[in-house]
Amino acid sequence: MIPYIDYSKCEGCGACAELYPLFFEMRDGRAWVINHEKFVAEKHRDVVYSCPFRAITVE
Numbered sequence: 140m141i142p143y144i145d146y147s148k149c150e151g152c153g154a155c156a157e158l159y160p161l162f163f164e165m166r167d168g169r170a171w172v173i174n175h176e177k178f179v180a181e182k183h184r185d186v187v188y189s190c191p192f193r194a195i196t197v198e
């Protein structure tokens with residue numbers, strides 16, 4: 140399982156990258172998921188709550 144970003148909801152606020160720089164970075168005003176291989180759903184599932192627009196899911 141890894142994080143996914145729904146770009147129809149992402150407003151480019153940067154909160155995810157600020158709170159979880161290991162897994163998200165901003166590129167051209169949009170969030171990108173990075174370091175997929177380090178993501179462990181059981182440990183890191185809370186990343187979904189970093190997004191005030193509910194654009195992040197873990198699937």
Ligand code: SF4
Nearest residue numbers: 149150152153155190
């Ligand atoms: S926190 Fe949500 S809205 Fe903000 S940049 Fe990240 S995915 Fe986009």
